[in-house]
Amino acid sequence: MSHAFHSSDASALRPSACPGLLRIVHALDGGICRVKLAGGKLSATQALAIAGAIDEHASGIVDITNRANLQLRGVKHGHEDALIAALLDAGLGPQNTQHAFADDVRNVMISPAAGRDASAxxxxxxxxxxxxxxxxxxxxxxxxxxxxxxxxxxGERLMMxxxxxxxxxxxxxxxxxxxxxxxxxxxxxxxxxxxxxxxxxxxxxxxxxxxxxxxxxxxxxxxxxxxxxxxxxxxxxxxxxxxxxxxxxxxxxxxxxxxxxxWRREPADASRRLGAYRQNDGQRWHVGAQPALGRINSAVLRGLAELTQDNERATLRMTPWQSVLLTDIDPANLDATLRKLEALGLATSSQNPLTRVIACTGSTGCAKSQADTKADALKLAAHVPEHTQVHLSGCPRSCAAAHRAPYTLLAVANGRYDLYQTHDPREPNGFGRCIARGLTIDEAADVLQASALPPTDEPFDA
Incomplete structure (x- = not known):
């Protein structure tokens, strides 16, 4: 089925700075196309379609968002309509492509383990x-x-x-x-x-x-x-x-x-986004893994599609922790599935320090960013103490996190950050209390080592 919707149609119908599937927004590294997934689900066929589309029409890079969607980066100039057509043909668009609003309003967050979580x-x-x-x-x-x-x-245990x-x-x-x-x-x-x-x-x-x-x-x-x-x-x-x-x-x-x-809701457990947990049928398992800083390339996307196809009845789901979840894994395939996820470069355990940091696109892709947050986060991760979680933000907009992380490094210049601390992830404004200013990444690592929050019962929600 071929779709003739043009990216310019979405802009005319609904002007916005917010990217969508039908509205590709310009950034430093090219266009941004945001694909909203129903319940975070992505079929193997759709994953393969995205992988092919971003190799041909974009940079080959996909970011998982903190609302369990996908953001395709580096869309090439002149390729916008071809990319949109490929995504619509894969069934990734709204029910009615004649109205751009139908894509914009598809904002319903659920647990990535919905229908499978034994505690639901x-x-x-x-x-x-x-x-x-x-x-x-x-x-x-x-x-x-x-x-x-x-x-x-x-009421799932795995819930943002x-x-x-x-x-x-x-x-x-x-x-x-x-x-x-x-x-x-x-x-x-x-x-x-x-x-x-x-x-x-x-x-x-x-x-x-x-x-x-x-x-x-x-x-x-x-x-x-x-x-x-x-x-x-x-x-x-x-x-x-x-x-x-x-x-x-x-x-x-x-x-x-x-x-x-x-009434108070039972606490959730974000650590269940990593590793294997038995599902509500008492037999099959869901398995979670975290790509470094929520970013994957087309090769990883193809690998995830292959894993989904290799496990009968499995489904692939994105999570609001910028990670992936495979459901309905047979016990006999558990170990092999975990090994294949690790081989794709994804972390399946919180022992991996890359599960402790999140970062926005940074100055390589965003004109508003004051620093290369992705590169700085990779450098910092190895020095982040256990039970400590850090968010690196290139500007005050906090695009990578919709909540307040225990620690936030807010870029103020290239390679320089102010460090904030908060004990309340639901704090409505700001990043918390500023505890140090103008730090390099090495200096930030030293301060974090000295002032790390003690372990708590509440896991980190990135």
């Missing part, structure tokens, strides 16, 4: 498909920012809980119901610790999509042109008033009681 309260697979269809079918949603995002949490979302739902048990409810919140994350904001209401799984549609329409009803995210709306309207508005529009009566307000 609810399999969110079908609900995710419902939400994605909803988002792409309502033309009013063209007004949403490409960054407007939803989270659907089934520190990325704030405009709307979040999280499965919770309820003493009066056999099936879990979905607690709900705005402009944040599910509550885990006592100091986190509480969920106010909950809805049933059968009402969730209807309620979501009403919530988004409520946002569009109440927002001014300057209000691009739910957090902007909350500066003028209370959460309760927004909920009641959505209830009237949807006919859904949200559930309110003390148990919902007191």
């Amino acid at each position: 309260l609810f399999d969110t697979t079908a609900l995710t498909a419902d939400l994605l269809t909803l988002l792409q079918s309502d033309t009013r949603f063209v007004a949403l920012s490409p960054k407007f995002s939803l989270m659907l949490d089934g 809980l520190d990325h704030p979302h405009d709307i979040w739902f999280s499965a919770m048990p309820h003493h009066e119901r056999s099936a879990p409810l979905f607690a709900f919140g705005l402009a944040g994350c599910p509550p885990v610790a006592a100091e986190h904001e509480s969920a106010l209401v909950a809805v049933t799984a059968s009402d969730l999509a209807t309620f979501t549609r009403a919530l988004i329409h409520t946002f569009l009803d109440l927002a001014t042109p300057d209000d691009t995210r739910i957090r902007d709306l909350l500066a003028k309207h209370s959460i309760e008033s927004i909920i009641r508005h959505a209830e009237r529009k949807s006919g859904v009566q949200a559930l309110r009681d003390v148990s919902i307000e007191r």
